[in-house]
Amino acid sequence: MIFIAILIGCIVGVLVGVNAPMISYTYSSYLAIAIIASLDSVFGGITSVINKNFDLKIFVTGFFGNAILAILLTILGQKLNVDIYLAAIVVFVGRMFVNFAIIRRYYVDKWSNMLKKHDKKVSKIEE
Numbered sequence: 001m002i003f004i005a006i007l008i009g010c011i012v013g014v015l016v017g018v019n020a021p022m023i024s025y026t027y028s029s030y031l032a033i034a035i036i037a038s039l040d041s042v043f044g045g046i047t048s049v050i051n052k053n054f055d056l057k058i059f060v061t062g063f064f065g066n067a068i069l070a071i072l073l074t075i076l077g078q079k080l081n082v083d084i085y086l087a088a089i090v091v092f093v094g095r096m097f098v099n100f101a102i103i104r105r106y107y108v109d110k111w112s113n114m115l116k117k118h119d120k121k122v123s124k125i126e127e
Contacts, residue, residue, distance in 0.1 A: 002049055033074050033085050037066035040092040043099035050106045066092070 023031055041063040048054040070088045077084030 002046060029078075029085060030071050030074055033070040033088055034067040036089055036092045036096075037070040038063055040096050040099075041066050043096050043103070047099040047102045050103060 041059065044062065045054060045059045048059070070085070070092070073088050074085040
């Protein structure tokens with residue numbers, strides 16, 4: 001089910017991206033940090049589905065809260081003439097890699113177990 005949602009989201013994103021106007025350079029850093037923060041929330045949501053503790057309220061508030069906080073950090077950093085948004089990028093990307101590792105391990109274990117079961121069935125049939 002989650003893969004269907006991801007696929008639909010990707011298709012909508014491509015359609016919006018193709019038909020959307022170009023983002024000006026002044027707003028590109030805000031958009032980039034918001035996308036990274038949102039992707040972090042998506043990977044966290046997938047990880048929580050795998051761990052069977054997904055809560056939609058937590059996901060939605062985290063999705064928008066992370067994006068807004070990251071944008072506010074970018075604005076503050078630009079006002080202070082300090083690249084604070086780099087700290088947010090490091091944190092969000094680090095969490096994305098941790099969540100991706102959890103997702104990857106889950107599916108590698110799942111596929112390995114399926115292959116073992118398949119090999120056992122084949123060996124029983126051959127005997």
